[in-house]
Amino acid sequence: MLARHASAGARTAVVPSTWTAGGHRAAEFARTLEILGAGAPRLxxxxxxxxxxxxxxxxxxxxxxxxxxxVGRPVAHLREVRPDIVVGHDAPGRLTGHPDHRRAHQITLLAVRSATGSSASSPSPPPSPPCPPDRERPRSETEMTATPSPDEAENRVMTDEEYGVLRASAALWAGTSVLVTDERGRVLIQHVDYRPTCLLPGGAVDRGEAPARAASRELGEELGVTMAVARGLAVDWVGADGFGAPAEMRFPGEIVHVYDGGTWDDERIASIRLPEGEIESVEFVEPARLPGLMSPVDARRALSALRARIDAAGPALLENGLPLAPTVLDRVGALSTARARHHLPFHPGPAPASLSTVQAWGWFLGPDGRVLVLLDPDTGAACLPGGAPAPQDRDDPLVTLRRAVHEEAAAEFGEPLFLGHLSDPDEPCARLRYAAPLTRLGPPPVDPATGRAHVRVLATPEQAVELFDWGSPAADQLAAVHHARARLGIPRAVRQPLTELPDATDLTAGWPASP
Structure with missing residues (x-):
């Protein structure tokens, strides 16, 4: 058979059950394989x-x-040769009855499954007495049974050793990452000396180490920061081909646990101490820059984890960085486009008459204290409802606000409260901010400015701010929003997953009756 396949141009190879180089028949075996065209001995x-x-x-x-x-030794040969056909001994070794041949059958089937992930029949262990009753256990999805040859009487449950080897053959690496942001919502990344792309803080989970403990250890080793991490953001299954690892690494795939490292203030950032070697530098970057700085799977994972942190729906389950159950933020690609940078001072008083009004936006609060946020369906960019003055508004910012909100979101709102204005150091203008109870939503309209319908969501005011790059003045505006919310008798919203509002909605039923 070997000679026939070799003469037809096929590559053949032989891995015997036993024998070592230097044995008294090793030379004879090598010469036999040479004649048959089966290559060098694989003892x-x-x-x-x-x-x-x-x-x-x-x-x-x-x-x-x-x-x-x-099992590991033939696996290496199988992965090198990548055969279409594997021929071995039968389970009971009927030709000779030799114990090595029975063992070879068992090893071969496990090796084929381990090397190729195929659905080859489970190995039949050497004949043994039936398992005593006290050793029997219920069958489950994970219990493996042997497939008998035609002459075998019954299936056998895999031995614990066989099952352990089979599970170990499918084992993956385990790693951790920690997502850290600054007060502007920028993400901490590390420039390392062993890869051309950047990484989040983190690394390999040591043997017997819990992933959360590994994440804390890595923060200490890489950044000199001592802190515990307790909140998981994502668990990512990375396939063997999802990493781009060199072949000699034999990367089997990895499970990466992503933890929330929180928002670091200037004092914590100043405490970072890098080790000698490995970490060249760190920086905080706009989330939209991650795909250009990290490997594709690492960038997808980081953005998915960041969205999961904002959305507050619990840890995201990922495959190669992509969520299995995408949230609305995932679907629109939130944060994949650079956020508009508006670090403009907020003033709680009215705008001076010398400043022209260029914008009127509103914080429209639902009955549960969450606000209406609009997401661009193509870029994921977020904005509050509102717009720029038009001639038909007759210089009345409230007319501008009602018109723009109706055009963008088909939204209606109750009596607004004036919050204040943003000033621009480079331009003599004012951007006005209001707060009001959200009462009704019609069907999503097509925005005349973009020709597309915004995705409407309810988010807590804090979640909304995380989608913007407003810098430190955002805190002043947020305080004004909560002051107005209290005046309106609206409760403070509990952080929860964003709610998409795709349909017409009457929110008046959620408001308390007027006295």
Whole structure:
């Protein structure tokens, strides 16, 4: 069979059950393979159970070798040769009855499954007495059974050793990352000396180490910061081909746990101390820059984790950085486009008459204290409802506000409260801010300014601010919003997942009756 396939141009290879280089028949075996066109010998290094002279020195007998070790050796050959056909001994070794041949059948099936992920029949262990009743256990989805050859009477449950080897063959690496932002919502990344792309703080989980403990350890080793992490943001399954690892690394895939490192103030950032080597520098970057600085899967994971932190729906389950159950922020690609930078001072009083009004925006509060936010369906960019004055508004900012909010969001609102204005150091103008109870939403309209319908969501005021880059003045505006909310008798919103509002909605039923 070997000669026929070799003469037809196929690549063939032979891995014997036993024998080592230097054995008294090793040269004969090599010459036989040469004649058959099967390449160089691939000797496993084990001794024959019945012929000690088959191996040199203190080689272990195949039947006594640890199963995971015995399976690992042919796995390496299978991955190198990538055969279409694998021929081996049958389960009971009927041709000779040799114990090595029965063991070889078991090893071969496990090796094929481990090397290729195929659905090859589960290995049949050597004949053994039935399992005593006190050793029996209920069958489950994870319990493996052996598929008998036609002459075998019944299936057998895999031994614990076989099952352990099979599970170990599918094992993945485990890693951690920590998502840290500054007070502007920028993400901390590390420039490292061993990769051309940047990383979040984190690293490998050591043997026996819990992922959260590994994340805390890595923060100390890489940034010199001592802190515990307790909130998970994402768990990412990374496939063997999702990392772009070199072949010699034998990357099997990885489970990466992403934790929330919180928002760091200037004092905490100043306490960062980098180790000598490995971490060249750190910086805080706009989330939209991550795809240009990190590997594709790392950038997807970081953005998914950041959206999960804002959305507050719990840890996201990812595959190669992409969420299995995308939230509205994931669907619109929030934060994948650079946020408009508006670090403009907020003033709680009215705008001076010398400043022209260029914008009127509103914080429109639902009955639960959340506010209406509009998301661009193409870029994910967020904004508050409102717009710029038009001639038909007759210089009345409230007319501007009602018109723009109706055009953008088909929204109606109650009596507004004036919050204040933003001034621009580079331009003599004012941007006005209002707060009002949100009462009704019609069907999503097409915005005449963009030709697209915004995605409407309810978010807490704090969640809304995290979607903007307003700098430190955002805190002043946020304080004014909560002051107005209290005046309107609206409760403070509990942080919760964003709610999309795709349909017409009457919110008046949620408001308390007027006295």
């Amino acid at each position: 496993p290094g084990y001794a024959d159970a019945r012929n000690p002279a088959s191996a040199v020195g203190d080689a272990v007998r195949l039947v006594a070798a640890p199963l995971d070790e015995a």
